[in-house]
Every structure is written in structure tokens, then in C-alpha cells.
Amino acid sequence: MPMIDHGMKTDVLVSDGNKFYRIQVKSVECFDENTVVTDQWQNTQIDYVIYFSRCSNWGYIAPPFKGKRRVNHPDHVRFHQHPKNFLKAFGRA
Numbered sequence: 001m002p003m004i005d006h007g008m009k010t011d012v013l014v015s016d017g018n019k020f021y022r023i024q025v026k027s028v029e030c031f032d033e034n035t036v037v038t039d040q041w042q043n044t045q046i047d048y049v050i051y052f053s054r055c056s057n058w059g060y061i062a063p064p065f066k067g068k069r070r071v072n073h074p075d076h077v078r079f080h081q082h083p084k085n086f087l088k089a090f091g092r093a
Contacts, residue, residue, distance in 0.1 A: 021047040024064075031055045033072040039065055048093060057081045061093040 011025040024046050028035055030053060041064060051071050052059045060076040079089035
């Protein structure tokens with residue numbers, strides 16, 4: 001069951017039954033998957049950042065990074081905004 005982690009920079013805490021993952025969720029107001037995003041977690045221990053496009057049906061799962069990156073960076077896993085596709089992508093991340 002997802003939980004909210006108030007007081008930290010983690011938006012959601014989820015478990016696959018064996019491990020908990022600290023996740024930061026972000027939305028981007030764009031169609032373009034080349035959009036540059038900036039780290040907003042600065043030294044906070046998180047496992048993944050999940051980006052959702054508010055203008056299209058794609059998203060990306062990214063490991064935490066420093067500085068700026070394109071949302072479609074090769075280290076990021078793309079998914080179509082549907083629960084089955086997200087779960088498959090999360091398994092690959």
C-alpha cells in the first residue's frame with residue numbers, strides 16, 4: 001500500500017512485498033520528451049523519480065541524478081500511462 005512520507009522529499013513510499021522504495025513524483029507540462037528536468041531532491045535519499053506528462057500519455061522512471069537531464073535520458077525507462085505498462089517499466093528500472 002502506498003504511503004506518504006511527510007517531512008522528507010519523498011512523495012510516495014511503496015513496497016513490492018520485499019523492499020520499500022522512496023519515490024518522488026513529478027509532472028511536466030509538455031508533449032516533448034526532450035524536455036530538460038532538474039534535480040529537486042538535493043541529497044535526499046530516494047530510489048526513483050517518476051515523471052508524468054500532463055499533455056501526453058507518456059512517463060519516465062528515473063534513478064536520482066544531479067543537475068539537469070533530458071527526461072528521455074538513456075538511463076530513464078519510458079512507459080505509456082496505463083497501470084500495466086507502468087508496472088512493467090518499474091520492473092525494468
